[in-house]
Structures are given as C-alpha cells and as structure tokens.
Amino acid sequence: MPTTISSSATNPNGGRPQAPAWVSELNKLKLDPRTREAVRGAVSAAAIYKGYPFSQTEFGASTAMIRDELEKQNGEKAALAFDKVLEKVPVNGGRFNPWSGD
Numbered sequence: 001m002p003t004t005i006s007s008s009a010t011n012p013n014g015g016r017p018q019a020p021a022w023v024s025e026l027n028k029l030k031l032d033p034r035t036r037e038a039v040r041g042a043v044s045a046a047a048i049y050k051g052y053p054f055s056q057t058e059f060g061a062s063t064a065m066i067r068d069e070l071e072k073q074n075g076e077k078a079a080l081a082f083d084k085v086l087e088k089v090p091v092n093g094g095r096f097n098p099w100s101g102d
Contacts (some may be wrong), residue, residue, distance in 0.1 A: 039074075
C-alpha cells in the first residue's frame with residue numbers, strides 16, 4: 001500500500017498557498033473591489049519582470065506599459081495604488097540582470 005503525505009504535512013499553512021507579502025499592502029488601501037482586482041492583476045504581471053533574469057530597463061518598460069493600461073481602464077487612483085504596492089514586491093533573485101544588453 002503506497003504511503004500518502006497529507007498537504008498539511010508538506011505545507012504548514014494546511015495545504016493552502018500563502019499570498020505574497022505585497023497583497024497585505026494592497027488590502028490596506030481603500031479601493032473598490034473592481035479596482036482592487038485590477039491592481040492585483042497589474043502588480044502580478046509586473047512582478048514577473050522585477051529582477052533576474054530581466055534587466056532594469058526591461059522591468060521599467062514593462063511596468064510603464066502595464067501602468068498606462070491600468071490607468072486608462074481604472075483611473076489615476078488605481079495607477080497610484082499600483083506604484084505603492086509594486087514598491088513592496090521583492091526583486092527576483094535579489095538583483096537585475098546586468099548582462100542583458102542595457
């Protein structure tokens with residue numbers, strides 16, 4: 001009979017994945033639910049580019065496009081919330097890629 005490992009044994013949070021730390025910063029902001037979800041999606045998309053293997057230039061360009069689209073669809077308040085929350089996202093790998101052609 002095969003042995004199974006319960007999810008609570010492998011994850012101290014009872015098998016539920018933990019939200020990134022920046023989500024608590026987002027939850028502190030006074031935003032309507034639609035705007036909050038838009039900001040959450042935008043930050044999630046930009047966070048991928050924040051750090052290794054991407055350069056700081058690639059991150060800046062991607063972030064600018066994401067922020068502009070968020071502002072067009074949800075207004076300046078959403079864009080400002082995006083800026084504030086994105087600051088709390090850690091840099092992937094602790095650094096940007098210095099050899100990517102910047």
